[in-house]
Amino acid sequence: MNIVSGDLLQLAKEGQFDVIIHGCNCFCTMGAGIASQIRLQFPQAFAADRHTKKGDLAKLGTYSCAKVMTQQYVFIIVNAYTQFKWSGNGINADYDAIHQVFTSVKQDFSGLKIGYPLIGAGLAGGDWDRIAPIIDAALSNENHTLVHYQSRCH
Numbered sequence: 001m002n003i004v005s006g007d008l009l010q011l012a013k014e015g016q017f018d019v020i021i022h023g024c025n026c027f028c029t030m031g032a033g034i035a036s037q038i039r040l041q042f043p044q045a046f047a048a049d050r051h052t053k054k055g056d057l058a059k060l061g062t063y064s065c066a067k068v069m070t071q072q073y074v075f076i077i078v079n080a081y082t083q084f085k086w087s088g089n090g091i092n093a094d095y096d097a098i099h100q101v102f103t104s105v106k107q108d109f110s111g112l113k114i115g116y117p118l119i120g121a122g123l124a125g126g127d128w129d130r131i132a133p134i135i136d137a138a139l140s141n142e143n144h145t146l147v148h149y150q151s152r153c154h
Helices: 008-013 033-041 043-050 095-109 128-138
Strands: 002-006 019-024 063-069 074-081 114-116 144-149
Touching: 002 008, 008 019, 008 033, 008 114, 008 144, 019 033, 019 095, 033 043, 043 063, 043 074, 063 095, 074 095, 095 128, 128 144
Parallel strands: 002 144, 019 074, 019 114, 114 144
Antiparallel strands: 063 074
């Protein structure tokens, strides 16, 4: 796992990644965290999410995706269904779902440059020390990068 600081969405727009992945719940909201920024900046990713069944537990461990074209680059946004719900106390991240979705990402996007934030460890309340090895194992031998969010404005 490569690790950088920066803005995942900006780096993708600059051609640093072919695929970016973010965690979603199964209720088609994309209303908080990086998902809300993706919803605003890349409405086609939100449209892909909305084409799935709202509140469907069967979505856990799967993904929807959208191809995004900027003026210079094309990349894919993966809406990874890594948690069922988005509210309440405790951990909403589903570790098995994270494993399943990253296993699918390796199968479907092998050989591409993949970027992601702290999936499952932010608003979903998961333990990054548990999640990182899941991602590393699923994406073994792939070019994948964790992007720790850092705004260009301090």
